[in-house]
Amino acid sequence: MINHTITYKKKIMIDATTSIAGPKESTGPLGHYFDKNLNDDLLGQKSYEILESKLHASAVLLLLNKTNLKPSEIDLCIGGDLNNELYATNFAMRELNIPFLGVYAACASYGLSIIIGANFIESNHVQRVICSTSSHFSTAERQFRFPLELGTPRAPQSQWTTTGAGAMLLNTLKGNIRIESATIGKVVDFGVKDVNDMGAAMAPAAFSTLSAHLSALNRNPSYYDLILTGDLGKRGADLLKLLAKKNNLKIDGKIYSDCGVLIFNTTNDSMGQGGSGTACATLVFNGYIYKKLLDKSYRRVLLITTGALLSKTSSLQNQTIPAISHAIAFERI
Amino acid sequence: MAMMNAHNKEYLKLVASNTPKTKHISTMLSSFIVGGLICCLGQGINDVYMLWLPHLSESTIKSLVSVSLFLIASTLTCIGVYDKISEFGGAGAIIPITGFANSIISPAIEHRREGIIGGLCSNMFIIAGPVLVTGIVISVLIGFFTLVFSGAPLI
Structure with a gap:
């Protein structure tokens, strides 16, 4: 590995991807590109964290639907989110019954899970890997900043946490x-x-x-x-x-x-x-x-x-x- | 390591020179307007109470005004309006007692989902806590110095 860079010899391909976007993301310039658009960021759930974990699970299930695969045909799920102890991802995975690795690299978690997934495939240990991540504005605000209803003007250099979830299926059989x-x-x-x-x-x-x-x-x-x-x-x-x-x-x-x-x-x-x-x-x-x-x-x-x-x-x-x-x-x- | 630090300083200088500035004139103006309106509201409530309840002492009415403002701000926080006022008004909406109400009610709403005792009650003062602690410590100190330098007040 030169300069911490890996070149893959096998054909590791993306079979399909899914994206579920929150309300603000859906009305943004890329709104119509996403698979699902939400018009509410709580959707009747008890808390934002629970909603985020449902979104995460939905993104993976939607991917299984798109690719016509059963959970038993997936060798590994790799994913993460921003919450403490990966609340959203871990709780999403209890609904799925697929071997799972939880990873954290803050907002770089998606890249991290794709790299780990690709390396698993490269080393011939697995055939199909799902990489998924999620985040939610309200769970991140609570974890890193202040309560939602607290009136604090936002600093001009600050950013807005994206609400949504997405998943990608990596394999060696199908894809462009x-x-x-x-x-x-x-x-x-x-x-x-x-x-x-x-x-x-x-x-x-x-x-x-x-x-x-x-x-x-x-x-x-x-x-x-x-x-x-x-x-x-x-x-x-x-x-x-x-x-x-x-x-x-x-x-x-x-x-x-x-x-x-x-x-x-x-x-x-x-x-x-x-x-x-x-x-x-x-x-x-x-x-x-x-x-x-x-x-x-x-x-x-x-x-x-x-x-x-x-x-x-x-x-x-x-x-x-x-x-x-x-x-x-x-x-x- | 020395190289890294040298680079650090250079980068931090670059970051500082590129930081987007807060528009001071317009934020000061909006804080002045919002803060002023909140104070006018307080004075209005004060005058109305003076008319309605002429038999109450001035200090009782002042406490009633504070309680009323607190109640109004708490209600506005609960229906999700106060944070929008605050976003526009900045310090004008944070410094009056209404901002104090907002800082107590907003974590209470946020943590209601973790239950009444473990969530709401234990997190209610996560923002206002430092204000209360400082206030109490300062009043204890003032009481102590008053006692030392001018003796116990005769009541």
Whole structure:
């Protein structure tokens, strides 16, 4: 493994993806690309956490429906969310009866689960893996910030946690999009302390993974039709561009974009710098980018999921925000 | 390690120079308007009580006004309106007693799902707690210094 990058020799393909989007995401610019749109973020459940776990289970069940597979035909589920002890994912999996690995890399959990899944397939241990993640605005607010009804004006640099869930089925038998390579990120901390400023905290991690990936495979950014970061938001994306420019990497507007920037209507002020959360990259990739890969708008896409690894405890203890970023290169066969 | 730190400083400078600024003039104006309106409301309630209940002392009426404002803010919090007022009004809506009510009721609503005792009661003061503790500590200190420097007040 050169520069923490793996190149897959087997054809690891995406059979299908699912995306279930919350109300704000559904009215956003990508709304009609998602499989299911919700018009309420509680849907009669007792709590937001329970709803999130139901969403997570629904995303996996919808995937089984789409692919006509039985739970017994799936070898492994890998997934995560933002809640303590992976509330949503663990509780979703008790309904499914499939072997399960719970993973946490904050908002980079989707990338992490895809990399683990692809490696399991590469090593011939399993045939079919489902990778799934979810997040919910109200559960994340409670876990990382303040109660919902507390009147606190949002900082202009803050981001809005995405509500939704998504799942992807990886296998070696069917599919048009393959996972070509992946780069496992390092934990990077440049000393950003502001908990509202996730974009600035995560941009160095995204840059570290991006440059490691490109130099390991000896590629230029223009090798990809699209380089897509997970949830840096507008501000984080701008900082990543500046970091890249300083290091003589050219990622301009055409080939670079960010899921957090794409998912919401940017005219709405309260959204701050855009979307964040585990489901942000999941929804945008599963709903939008995957379809664009299939309809031949793109051939090669590099998805760089980004996660800020802070907790409420760490920020109260005055720690800076470490971040991690995992990259996966998708390619149409 | 030294390299990393050097880079850190450079990056943090870049971050600081790119941080989106809060629009101070417009936020101050909106806080002034909202805070002023809340104070006017308090004064209005005060005047109405003075008319209705002329037999009550001024200090009793003042407590009644606080309780009324608290009740109004709690109701607005419960129906999900106060956070919208606060988002517009900023400190103008947070600093008056209505903001204090909001800071107690909002965690109470949030944690109601974990039960009355373990959820609602134990989390009610997670935001307002520091305010109460500071208030009580300061009054104890003031009481102590009053006792030391001017002797116990004659009641």
